Amino acid sequence: MPTLTVTIKEEVVLDGSDHGSETIVDINAVENFYERSLGCSQTEVSIFSFSATQSGSTFESGSLEYLRITNQDSSEFAIIRVLGNNEEYFVKLPPKDSFILFSDEMDSNATGSASPSLANIEDIKIQVDPAALGNPEIKIAIFAAS
Numbered sequence: 001m002p003t004l005t006v007t008i009k010e011e012v013v014l015d016g017s018d019h020g021s022e023t024i025v026d027i028n029a030v031e032n033f034y035e036r037s038l039g040c041s042q043t044e045v046s047i048f049s050f051s052a053t054q055s056g057s058t059f060e061s062g063s064l065e066y067l068r069i070t071n072q073d074s075s076e077f078a079i080i081r082v083l084g085n086n087e088e089y090f091v092k093l094p095p096k097d098s099f100i101l102f103s104d105e106m107d108s109n110a111t112g113s114a115s116p117s118l119a120n121i122e123d124i125k126i127q128v129d130p131a132a133l134g135n136p137e138i139k140i141a142i143f144a145a146s
Helices: none
Strands: 004-014 017-027 033-040 045-051 058-060 066-071 078-084 087-093 098-101 123-128 138-145
Touching (some): 045 066, 045 138, 066 123, 087 098
Parallel strands (some): 045 058
Antiparallel strands (some): 004 017, 045 123, 066 138, 078 087, 078 123
């Protein structure tokens, strides 16, 4: 079975001194992957889902090992909505930034409970900043493996 290698590296020079780190994660036995570049606008669309069976941009619940969503635009930000277990949370995705998950479990709690109840993510949606002028369209890149 194929192995996916993900490398995350930070480098910064501060006051003449190098700082940062590198983390390498090997994900063994990758059975499925999904790679796509697509346009999105101010109308929210589903870009990735989870259910009982694998098909296209829908992965089997509990199987996600890695997901990256990258905003390829140079000026507009996007908003990612992660939904699951009748809860949701939002993430701002600035230009040229990425959102990364290594699992398809989440919890969202408006009351600040100290005891999370993790449940499977059901859907991930995206839209361009709704306040942006001129209804811009941006390109995003998606890469996922299970």
